[in-house]
Amino acid sequence: MLLNDIYVESLGVRLGDRLDLEEAVADGRYIASEHVANALLGVTVSDDVFAPDLAVAAARQALERADASPDDVRLLLHASAYFQGQDMWTPSSYIQQQTIGGTAPAVEVDQKSNGGMAALSLAAGFLGGCDDEAAVLITTGERFCLPGFDRFRTESGTVMADGGTALLLTRRPGFARVISCVLTSDSSLESMYRGRSLKDAPSSGDRPLNMRARKTDYMRKRLSDLDAISLRIAGGIGDCIGKALDEAKTEVAEVRRFVVPHNGRTVRWWSMLADMGVGPERTTWDFGRQVSHLGSGDQTAGLEHLLTTGQLAAGDRVVLAGTGYGFNWGAAVLEIQHIPSWATR
Numbered sequence: 001m002l003l004n005d006i007y008v009e010s011l012g013v014r015l016g017d018r019l020d021l022e023e024a025v026a027d028g029r030y031i032a033s034e035h036v037a038n039a040l041l042g043v044t045v046s047d048d049v050f051a052p053d054l055a056v057a058a059a060r061q062a063l064e065r066a067d068a069s070p071d072d073v074r075l076l077l078h079a080s081a082y083f084q085g086q087d088m089w090t091p092s093s094y095i096q097q098q099t100i101g102g103t104a105p106a107v108e109v110d111q112k113s114n115g116g117m118a119a120l121s122l123a124a125g126f127l128g129g130c131d132d133e134a135a136v137l138i139t140t141g142e143r144f145c146l147p148g149f150d151r152f153r154t155e156s157g158t159v160m161a162d163g164g165t166a167l168l169l170t171r172r173p174g175f176a177r178v179i180s181c182v183l184t185s186d187s188s189l190e191s192m193y194r195g196r197s198l199k200d201a202p203s204s205g206d207r208p209l210n211m212r213a214r215k216t217d218y219m220r221k222r223l224s225d226l227d228a229i230s231l232r233i234a235g236g237i238g239d240c241i242g243k244a245l246d247e248a249k250t251e252v253a254e255v256r257r258f259v260v261p262h263n264g265r266t267v268r269w270w271s272m273l274a275d276m277g278v279g280p281e282r283t284t285w286d287f288g289r290q291v292s293h294l295g296s297g298d299q300t301a302g303l304e305h306l307l308t309t310g311q312l313a314a315g316d317r318v319v320l321a322g323t324g325y326g327f328n329w330g331a332a333v334l335e336i337q338h339i340p341s342w343a344t345r
Contacts, residue, residue, distance in 0.1 A: 003181065006124045007174030008167060008334065009135065010342070011304040012062030014054050015291065016046035016143075016162035030152040030159065038158065038264025043151065043292035046143050046162035051084050052091040054164030055141030056098045062137070062166035063099065065342040070100035072135045072170075075126055078108050079115030079140045081295035081324075082149060082160075087202060095139055113261060115296030116140050116165070117322035117330025121181040123169045135170040140297035150208035151292075156215070158263045161292040165300035175307075175340040176318070179333045180247035184240045186232065189327045192218040233327060234269040238276065240329035241321050248317075248333035252276055255333075256316035259302035261323060262288030269323070298322070303334075307343040314338050 020042055024030035046054060055078060063070065078092035085091070092106035111118040116138070123136035144151040144160035151160040169178070195214045203209060219226060245252065258273070260283050273283065280286075284302035294301055299320040306312050314336055322330045 003124055003128070003178050005171055006127055006178040007170050007172065007337075008176040008178065009068055009170045009172065009174035010062045010065035010168045010340065011300055011307070012058035012060065012065065012166035013301050013304045014057035014061065014164045015301070016044035016049070016054075018042045018290070019045050021159065024152055034156075034264075037266050040159055040264050040289045040292055042290045043159045044161045044163050044294075049143075051080060051082070051141035051143040051162075051164070052094050053141075054143065054162065055091070055095050055139040055166065056164070058164040058166040059095060059099045059137060059139050062168050065340065066168050068135045068168060068170055068172070070102060072133050073100045073102070073137045074104050074130055074134045075123065075136045076100065076104060076106040077119040077123055077136065077138045078106070079111065079119045079138070079296040080108070081112045081115060081142060082144055084141065091141070100137060111296070111326070111328050112324035113293070113295055113298075114322040114324030114326075114328045114330050116299050117320065117332065118183060118328065120167070120169070120178075120320070120332055121183045121330060124178055124181050127169060127171055130171060132171045135168055138167045138169060140165045140295070140300065142295035142297060144295070146208060148203065148205040148208060153212075154209050155211045157267045159292040161262070161294050163291070163294045163297055163301065165294070165297035165304075167300045173337065175338055176334045176336050179250070179335055180244045181330075181332045182240050182244040182247065183328065183330050184236065184243070185326055185328045186236060187326065189229070189232065193325045230268050233323070234272045236327055236329045237269050237321055237323045237331070238272045240331040241319060244319065244331035244333050250317055250333055252278065254317055255282070255319050256312065257306055257318050258283045259299050259306070259318060259320045260284060260288070261298045261321075262291055262293040307339065312336050312339065
């Protein structure tokens with residue numbers, strides 16, 4: 001999707017407290033060999049703030065940093081990967097009530113770790129049919145905690161982190177122009193995380209989910225295809241990035257930074273990026289390994305980090321990329337118009 005006059009006006013981020021992963025290894029929570037292989041250093045943990053409230057805090061910050069008023073927000077999209085604090089509930093409406101109020105639709109986007117990128121693409125398409133004052137507020141909120149989720153062991157290749165993010169997308173000129181957005185998928189890989197059968201009710205929460213077991217069971221039935229499956233998952237994010245770059249008429253060499261998911265080094269798409277000529281120094285790896293995987297919020301948090309640490313300048317092009325179960329992939333190309341004043345305070 002090639003876009004015209006769609007901009008990012010502001011960002012907000014609220015992370016949990018940082019825990020050094022060496023501490024988690026020392027007390028047996030995190031497997032030492034995985035710590036070495038993944039090369040992650042820290043994880044953000046929220047012991048007393050629920051996922052939607054992390055999103056609320058981030059949204060309030062984004063609105064404080066913006067020129068747009070709450071009345072300009074025509075749509076609120078909330079993305080998440082895991083439980084939001086209550087069954088049969090609408091966290092998007094709660095976030096709206098705590099921030100902008102009003103009567104704009106508040107909608108949840110459930111694309112797991114690709115939720116933030118899916119929301120960005122949906123918001124951009126929505127704004128294309130709106131007036132020049134319109135804005136969309138995109139939030140994410142994640143809290144991965146026991147007893148239902150073991151941030152260190154439920155999934156492989158990463159550690160799951162707590163935090164909320166917010167991005168305000170507008171028709172008015174902002175600090176970054178969104179040039180292109182792409183979403184792709186491959187449903188042939190869907191059953192990898194479905195497990196052997198469906199259930200009649202949610203998990204009881206008396207023990208952590210075991211995503212590794214579902215994936216291992218899937219792989220054992222396809223031992224002759226393991227390399228092809230791994231390549232397809234890694235290639236999905238690469239293909240999506242390539243399509244977004246093509247639509248933006250931008251070469252890989254012209255991109256200043258790539259904002260990617262905060263996964264460990266064992267994930268195969270890191271080598272795919274290297275094959276494209278993108279080393280870790282051009283990504284948000286140094287930031288991501290200190291925070292770990294924020295589910296649907298890695299891209300907004302990574303972009304805010306690049307801005308507030310002085311790693312971007314006017315004219316730079318930036319790629320945001322995501323991947324989620326299903327499998328789904330998302331990518332967007334942004335061009336920095338100016339560095340916002342809130343990023344230099």
